[in-house]
Amino acid sequence: MRYEAPETLKSAVTLLAKEKGLAFVLAGGTDLLVKMKGGFLEPDLVVDIKRIKGVFDITKSATGFRIGAAVPGVALGENAALVKAWPGVVEGANLIGSKQVQGRCTMVGNLCNGSPAADGVPALIAGNAKVVISGPKGKRTIPVEQVPVSPGRISLKKGEIIEAILLPKRPANSSDAYLRFIPRTEMDIAVVSAAVNLTLDGKGTVKDARVVLGAVAPTIIVVPAAAKALIGSKLDAAALEKLAAACSAACKPIDDKRGTIEFRTKVAGVLARRAAEIAYKRAGGK
Amino acid sequence: MSGVHVTTTINGDAVEFVCNADEPLLDVLRNRLGMTGAKEGCGTGDCGACSVTVNGRLVCSCLVLGAEVQGAKVGTIEGMAKGDQLHPLQKNFIAHAALQCGICTPGFLIAAKALLDKNPDPSEEEIRFGLAGNLCRCTGYDKIVRAVQATAKEMRGA
Numbered sequence: 001m002r003y004e005a006p007e008t009l010k011s012a013v014t015l016l017a018k019e020k021g022l023a024f025v026l027a028g029g030t031d032l033l034v035k036m037k038g039g040f041l042e043p044d045l046v047v048d049i050k051r052i053k054g055v056f057d058i059t060k061s062a063t064g065f066r067i068g069a070a071v072p073g074v075a076l077g078e079n080a081a082l083v084k085a086w087p088g089v090v091e092g093a094n095l096i097g098s099k100q101v102q103g104r105c106t107m108v109g110n111l112c113n114g115s116p117a118a119d120g121v122p123a124l125i126a127g128n129a130k131v132v133i134s135g136p137k138g139k140r141t142i143p144v145e146q147v148p149v150s151p152g153r154i155s156l157k158k159g160e161i162i163e164a165i166l167l168p169k170r171p172a173n174s175s176d177a178y179l180r181f182i183p184r185t186e187m188d189i190a191v192v193s194a195a196v197n198l199t200l201d202g203k204g205t206v207k208d209a210r211v212v213l214g215a216v217a218p219t220i221i222v223v224p225a226a227a228k229a230l231i232g233s234k235l236d237a238a239a240l241e242k243l244a245a246a247c248s249a250a251c252k253p254i255d256d257k258r259g260t261i262e263f264r265t266k267v268a269g270v271l272a273r274r275a276a277e278i279a280y281k282r283a284g285g286k
Numbered sequence: 287m288s289g290v291h292v293t294t295t296i297n298g299d300a301v302e303f304v305c306n307a308d309e310p311l312l313d314v315l316r317n318r319l320g321m322t323g324a325k326e327g328c329g330t331g332d333c334g335a336c337s338v339t340v341n342g343r344l345v346c347s348c349l350v351l352g353a354e355v356q357g358a359k360v361g362t363i364e365g366m367a368k369g370d371q372l373h374p375l376q377k378n379f380i381a382h383a384a385l386q387c388g389i390c391t392p393g394f395l396i397a398a399k400a401l402l403d404k405n406p407d408p409s410e411e412e413i414r415f416g417l418a419g420n421l422c423r424c425t426g427y428d429k430i431v432r433a434v435q436a437t438a439k440e441m442r443g444a
Contacts (some may be wrong), residue, residue, distance in 0.1 A: 003290055003307035026351070033349045034330045036308060048354060072343065086300070099397060100334055103343035104350070163390045167301020186418045187332075 005188045006058075006193030009134045009163055012047050017136045017159030019045045025161055027055070028069040028104035031113045036100055047163065059083055065253065066132075073120075078130060086167055087196055087282060088123040088176030088275075095119045099187040108162045111144065114152045115189075117215040117280060121148070122195035123178040125213040127267040129167050135160035148219045153202040168194060174283030177275040179223040180214070181260070181267050189258040191214045194247065194271035198230070204285040207256045211243065212277070216268050223250040235280045243276060245271040290353040296321070297365025305352035312336045312343045314352035315362060323363035323392045327421065337393040337400075338362045347420075363392035365435030366399065374392040375399055375437045384433035386424035398434045406442055410435065 013167035016023050021044025035041040049055055058079050061276055065082055076090045083090050092106050096119050110120035111131070124144045131147060133140050136159040144165070147154050156162070161254060180193035193214035203209045211226035228249035233239035249268045253264035289304040296319070305314045310329075315321040315338070324347050327333035331349040338347045340354075347362075366373045374397050374444035377408065378384070383390045394417060401408060401416035408416060413434050414427070 001306075001310045005353070005356070026354075029349055029351070029354075030331060033310070033351070037310075037329050037348070043308075046351075050354070058355075074343065095332070098334065099400065100337055100346045100417055100419045101331055101345050101349075103340075103345040174375065186415060260349075 001043050002045045003048065003100075004045065005051045007051050008052070009049075009052055009161065012161055013134055013136060013159050015045065016161065017043040017048050021040070021045065022157075023047065025049055025112075027105045028072060029110050030105040033108060041128065047121050052163075054198040055163070062169065064169040067107065067165045067167070068130075069105055069108040069163050069165075073097075073105050073107075074099070076183070077102075084126060085170045086123070086176060088197065088279065089127055089129075090125040092178035092180075092193075092195065093120040095178075095186075096193065108166055111147050111165075112154055112156070112162065114150070115146070115155045116217060116219050117190045117193070118153055118179060118201040118220065119178070119190055119193065119214070122165075122193055122212040122220050123176055123197070125222060126178075126197035127167055127176055128197075128210065131162045131165045132166060132247050133160050134163050135215045145220070145222060149203070150218050161239045171199050173202065174208075175189055175279050175284075177278035177282065179275045179278070181259075181271060182209045188222045192216055192235055192264045192271060194268060194275045196272060198276065198279045198283050198285075200280070200285050204234050206233055206235065206239075206280075207218050207286075209276075211247065212274055213247060213268050213272065214252065215254040216264050219254075221249055221250060226250070230276060235276060237286065240273045240276065243270045246271045247272040261273060287349065292353060292356045294355045294360060295360055296360045297362060298364060303352065307353060309352045310348050311338070311340075311350040311355060311360070315347060318352075320416045321362055321364050325392060327389065327393075332419075332421070333337070333390070333393070333437040334417075335390050335393040337396040337420065344397055346354070357398060361396070363396055365421060366395060373399070375402070375434070376438050378433040378437045378440070379430070382429050382433035382436060384429040385422075390420060390422045390424075394422065394430055398430075400442065402434070402438055407438060408434075413438050 023045040176197040180190035182188035199208040209227040229242035357438035377385040
């Protein structure tokens, strides 16, 4: 295996594009190094992107936030402006692993690992986040939900690197929340998860909503029918009931010892309802 | 496999080493530099026995490549005591019998120090969550939590 730590994105892309063997990007390494240690992956080349300018930056601008590819989970929680604007995104990312893992793990890595149970991803999708991709043919920007295609597989082409995540500017009266079910209190992977992003009008009526479920299908899924159930409501019992039913109806989960199909289907609705209530309060709804 | 030449700082001292491209920092510390305080429990980031800090961040040294610490500042358990003077956490781990076999202890001390550096007055829940990445098969954790609580109190008073 060769280890390279280029100082520009361009040289990182060239290294990855030209490698004939197995090549991987290294940022936090909390997935890659575990797979290498376990003998599941034997890379010929590892490209460490952490010496590239800007990869550790969280920048706020008129258009929203830009989060560099190597920003570790712990740094998201330390950024007060990001926590205030996107509490659901940060709480999802901060649920991953231990403090030690938080010191290294990145949202881009969580996304590129391609797991339907990734805690860092549903709230990004609910928030209409995008990724900036650099590749041999230049840059392109795509919605986060277009990155994962099936368990462990993503849509990136050879030589492409996600350099940053873009979160849009928050409108007024808007917030998000993320919840997951695990059989213990920490250090586990979601059995079911739900992210809800809401925008209210001045009177507390839901103007816009996006509902996303994790770990209940081969990829993380957006549930438009669940969002529709909330729009126009003040999160009354009937709207929440409809939301939960729409979420359960959208589930196509696996059946395993961590959760049966029946359990996951039911809990998806429960978590979405609770996440909606949290997001509603955070957005200023009463 | 060609070696990677790395210049870094460990516990304030300039250190140079050559390691394999896929060699974890933990193996570099233990096998090349003779710093055997960090232990290998699982080798996959689950047990925390290999905890160190890199540029001030708490990490598992089994999940960092040696090659990655070029130009970085690494902190290990060997840098915790100042000569013969134990860190208050070390003293309190002894006083509260917060260890039996001791394999997990260096990792717990590094993680507990990282916790107290950020939060000098943690609740019991914050301590337990803060140390959730460190596994101990002997103590049942209670004495460890008590030792960290006693240290936090002592250090706030000092």
